[in-house]
Each structure stands twice: as structure tokens, then as C-alpha cells.
Amino acid sequence: MAVLAAILFSGNVAAAGSWQPLQNDDLHDPASPAIGLLQQPAEALSKLPPDTTGNLVRWVEALEKGHIEPRSNIFPETKINLLDKDILMNLKGGTPIVRFPHRAHTLWLDCANCHDHLFKAQTGGNKLSMMQILQGEQCGVCHGAVAFPLTECNRCHSVPRPGIAKPSATPR
Numbered sequence: 001m002a003v004l005a006a007i008l009f010s011g012n013v014a015a016a017g018s019w020q021p022l023q024n025d026d027l028h029d030p031a032s033p034a035i036g037l038l039q040q041p042a043e044a045l046s047k048l049p050p051d052t053t054g055n056l057v058r059w060v061e062a063l064e065k066g067h068i069e070p071r072s073n074i075f076p077e078t079k080i081n082l083l084d085k086d087i088l089m090n091l092k093g094g095t096p097i098v099r100f101p102h103r104a105h106t107l108w109l110d111c112a113n114c115h116d117h118l119f120k121a122q123t124g125g126n127k128l129s130m131m132q133i134l135q136g137e138q139c140g141v142c143h144g145a146v147a148f149p150l151t152e153c154n155r156c157h158s159v160p161r162p163g164i165a166k167p168s169a170t171p172r
């Protein structure tokens, strides 16, 4: 539970590189008796694979390596859908290609969290734009709020573009 709460609030924490005690995080009521019962982020999160940004945890690594095992369903009949399919985006732009991994998302999320209200389930079927992402739409609905922040350009723009990456060998 502490871990899930920390994911939900990852946008609010730790720009300065350390975890805020719950009583100072502007989210919890410092006068509440529950404050003394909840595990502090510094205690809960310092044991997980470290990150330099967001709430200072590499969440996908924490999950893939078994550091955490969040419960995926409340009702046993709920079907868990995993999809291991990467989509490459921004094939024509100037920045490195964007690799969208379905697997890393469907480990946490249901298809219906994105399809179809955020993205049509069709490669190239959506008009994506960095401006809209920065305004908190599309990928920005989560990234910068509950997932790693948008300042981590190279985590999305992760595939080098051959030819552009190499500077010209001949000086002009």
C-alpha cells in the first residue's frame, strides 16, 4: 500500500533528490493520528532500485526484478492482459525515435486505461505531439504526474537515428 501511494504521488516528491516526510508533503494531514502508522517514503523506497528523478525509484526495474509484487486484481475473475509489443514512433522527426513499450505499461495498467479514450489501438492512428504531451495530454497524462517526468527525454526518445547521430567527418 505504501508503495502504491508513493507511485500515485510521484509527481509531487523529491525534486531536490530526497524524500519528504509524510507530515511535510502537503498531501497528508500532519495532525492525523495515521501519520505515525504509515511507513515513511524514505524507509519504504530506499530499498528499491534508485532513480535520479521523480520519486527516486526505477519502478519498472523494481517490478521486473521482483522487488515489489503489487496485487493486480481485487476480483479473481478480473482478466490480466499483458502485451509484449513495442511501437516505434516519431520515425521522421529530428530527435531520436520514441519506443513505446506495451509490456512495461501493461505490467501496471489495463488496456482500457489507454484504449481508446487516449489512443486508438492502431499504429500511427493517433496524431501525437510533444506540445500536447508537455501540456499534460497523451503520454503526458501520466508522465510528469504518476510516471517518470518529461524532462527524461531519452527514456522515450531512446532509439538512436542512424545517420543523424554521427557528426559529419569532413569539416566545412
Ligand code: HEC
Residues within 6 Å of the ligand: 089, 090, 091, 092, 093, 094, 095, 096, 098, 128, 129, 130, 133, 139, 140, 143, 149, 150, 151, 152, 153, 154, 155, 156, 157
Ligand atoms: C513520455 C515520453 C516522452 C518524453 C519523456 C519526451 N518525449 Fe518528445 N515525443 C514523444 C512522442 C510520443 C512524440 C511524438 C512522436 C510522433 O510524432 O510520432 C514526441 C515528439 C517530440 C518532438 C517532435 C518530433 C521531432 O523529433 O522533431 C520533439 C522535438 C521532442 N519530442 C523533443 C523532446 C524533448 C526535448 C524531450 C525532453 C525535454 C522530450 N521530447 C521528452 C514522447 C516523449
Ligand code: HEC
Residues within 6 Å of the ligand: 081, 082, 083, 087, 100, 102, 105, 106, 109, 110, 111, 112, 113, 114, 115, 119, 120, 121, 122, 123, 124, 125, 126, 127
Ligand atoms: C499506456 C497506454 C497503453 C496501454 C495501457 C495499452 N496500449 Fe496499446 N497502444 C498504445 C499506443 C500509444 C499505441 C500506438 C498508437 C499509435 O501509433 O498512434 C498502441 C497501439 C496498440 C495496437 C496497435 C498495434 C498495431 O500493430 O497496429 C494494439 C492492437 C494495441 N495497442 C493493443 C493493446 C492491448 C491489447 C493492450 C492491453 C493488453 C494495450 N494496447 C495497452 C498505448 C497503450
Ligand code: HEC
Residues within 6 Å of the ligand: 058, 059, 060, 061, 098, 099, 100, 101, 104, 105, 108, 109, 113, 114, 118, 138, 139, 140, 141, 142, 143, 146, 147, 148, 155, 156
Ligand atoms: C496511463 C498512464 C500512462 C500513459 C498514458 C503513458 N505511460 Fe509510459 N509509463 C507509465 C507507467 C506507470 C510507467 C512505469 C513507471 C515509470 O517508469 O515511471 C511507464 C513507463 C514508461 C517507459 C519506461 C519503460 C522502462 O522499461 O523503464 C517508457 C519508455 C514510457 N513509459 C513511454 C511512454 C510513451 C512514449 C507514452 C505515450 C505514447 C506513454 N509512456 C504513455 C504510464 C503511462
